[in-house]
Amino acid sequence: MKTDGGSDTAKRRAGERAAEEVEDGFVVGLGTGSTTAHAIRAIGRAVADGRDIRAIPTSFQSRQLALEVSIPLTELDAVDRVDLAIDGADQVVDDPDAAARGALIKGGGAAHAREKLVDTAADRFVVVADPSKLTDRLERSVPVEVLPDAHTTVADRIDAMEGEPTLRTAERKDGPVVTDNGNLVLDCAFGRIGDPAALAATLSAIPGVVEHGLFVGVADATYIGTDDGVEVRHY
C-alpha cells in the first residue's frame, strides 16, 4: 500500500477519529489509501461490535480491506443515500483566508474517479490527513485519469496549458499504471495552482478525461491527525 511522508500514528488518529462519526444504520463511503485504511479497520471493529453499517468502497484496495475486516458491502445504485464518506488526500489547502480552503489534490493511488463519485454522493465528506498534507496552495501534480486512446491528445492539451504531463508508470509491471476502471493516469504538473476551481473546470472539459484529482468545494471537514491528537477543520 502506498504511504506518504506523514507518521502512521498521525494517520491512525485521523482515521480512527473519522470512524467515530459512523453511526448505526449508516451507509459509508470508503476512500483509498493508508490513512483511510485506519478508518476502515476501525469501522470493521464497530461492525464486529454489532453496529449495522454498510459500505461502498472506492477501489479494489479498499474493497479488499473491507472484506478482510468483514464490513458488509453495497453499491451506489443499491442505496437511497450515502450518509458519510471518509477519504484521504495528497494535499489539502489549510489557509483560513484562501478562497480554496479545503480544496484537495487526490489520486495518489489512482482511485480518484471512483473516490470523487462516492465522496460527492455522500451527505457529508470527511477528509483524513496528517500534517504533511497541509498547504497554503495546491502545488502537487494533478492526477488525470484518461481513456487509453486519449493519453496523447490529452497530454497535448495539457502541454498547451503550460502543464507538464507524465504518464504514470507501474512499479512492478512494465508499462503504465492501469486504473481499476481500465484507464491510464497522466500526472500533470502546473506549479502553484492559483485558481483550483478554474483549473478543475478546464480539465473536466478536455475530451478523453475521465476524472481529475482536483476536489474543490467537496470536503465538509478535514480531520488532521498529529502526534498529540486530532485537529478538525470545518468548511
Ligand SMILES: O=C(CO)[C@H](O)[C@H](O)COP(=O)(O)O
Ligand atoms: O487519493 C487517494 C488515492 O487515490 C488517497 O486518498 C491519497 O493518495 C492519500 O493516501 P494516503 O492516505 O496513503 O497518504
